[in-house]
Amino acid sequence: MKVKQAMVWLAVAAALCSAGAGRVAADTVLVQAGSILTVPGQPPRGPTTLLIIDDRVAASQEGFADAKAFALDSPPARVVDLRDAFVLPGLMDTHVHLTTQAEPDANGEVTLTAADLALRAMLNARAELTAGFTTVMDMGTGRRAHELAVYALRDAINEGRIEGPTILAAGSPISATGSSRTTRYRDEVEAVLGPEGVCNGADDCRRAVRDQIKRGADFINVYNTGSLLSARPVPQTLTDEELAAIVETAHALGRKVIADGAGTKASAAGLNAALRAGADAIDTAMFPDAETWRLLKQTRAYYIPHLYALEAAVGDTPATLEEGTMGWLPRPLLEKLFELKSERPAAVTAIREDVPLVVASDPGVFPHGRNAHELLEYVKIGSTPMAAIVAATRHPASLFGLADRGTLEPGMAADLIAVRGNPLQDISVLTHVIFVMHRGRIVLDR
Secondary structure, eight states, X not given: OHHHHHHHHHHHHHHHHHHOTTOTTTTEEEEEEEEEOSSTTSOOBSSEEEEEETTEEEXXXXXXXXXXXXXXXXXXXXXXXXXXXXXXXXXXXXXXXXXXXXXXXXXXXXXXXXXXXXXXXXXXXXXXXXXXXXXXXXXXXXXXXXXXXXXXXXXXXXXXXXXXXXXXXXXXXXXXXXXXXXXXXXXXXXXXXXXXXXXXXXXXXXXXXXXXXXXXXXXXXXXXXXXXXXXXXXXXXXXXHHHHHHHHHHHHTTOOEEEEOOOOTTTHHHHHHHHHHTOXXXXXXXXXXXXXXXXXXXXXXXXXXXXXHHHHHSOSXXXXXXXXXXXXXXXXXXXXXXXXXXXXXXXXXHHHTTOOBOOOOXXXXXXXXXXXXXXXXXXHXXXXXXXXXXXXXXXXXXXXXXXXXXXXXXXXXXXXXXXXXXXXXXXXXXXXXXXXXXXXXXXXXX
């Protein structure tokens, strides 16, 4: 106990020194929590007080402590009363499309400017932040206007000029010719609009990765299979040599690689090729095979299913297909989505095989702000609520190398949320967040 107490005082002292003389009261907040999940995967604690200094968790004490308990020279700027709430780390969503709406937008890629998309993305990002997602990963669209918009938004949030979640952005996905999953136009229009991130051959794919990173990509998204909704989806879009070049180049430049595969039941070839190449995670991986599970365990890569987006896209019966969030799509595509929705999710096997999962909900297919419904789907197919929360906190932090996220231990980022009720008993309470703190700033307090 004495060693633990000494560590707490050292953490407080370090935080006070970093805050600077004369700034303690202005930048100090006490958060009194009735229950708290400090480290997802470990048992929650009862009444606890967190000391927040600037954008960090400086220390914690059992019970509802005051400034004296932390030896503060000045009163805190605020004491947040969450004594009847359950506090946990801010959630993360590793697959969002901030410039995309769940609505028909056939001409949007032509008529909307980067400024239009930035404004749209700002509103969508705000919706996700107030839903409890303090960190999101934007997967890109393949259009330059999107890149300009999402990078501008990310940087403005990082600089504190506007409120929003921390954004990691892929820019434009790396893809082979004909496999970019963008709207197709006449050749002369395509020559102007892109798509971006296209490469052919190992050397050209190295160039494409370097180009994306030069323009601002925080990680690399690669389309290793054809589109789920294409007429003739390709099981593997890039050669083994191209995939290896993409991963090698990205890793050399300090970027993680997410293989965004979908396709058909034959698309396991693309998933497995990406894993053999060293991808850090496979995303939208609906049709893995036995080799996929073997490679996931061997490489320790993460498995990222998409559950809620498919559940929300179409109605529950053939007669109600148009009642889902993607009900405006042509009937044949709705029927394909319904067929997929009716199948047993591969994530069931991932849970059974103890493959680490990471939450990715894909807002843009459904309205932004409903991200937490992905965790509900995890529990529906057999995950424990605790495992679902780990998949939205510690696992994405580990995947993306975010050493200061995922827990509320001293020294970690002050990203936290609160709900009424215990999410370990009823995961659905996470769809009704009552408090959000991002980087030490309160952005929601109901």
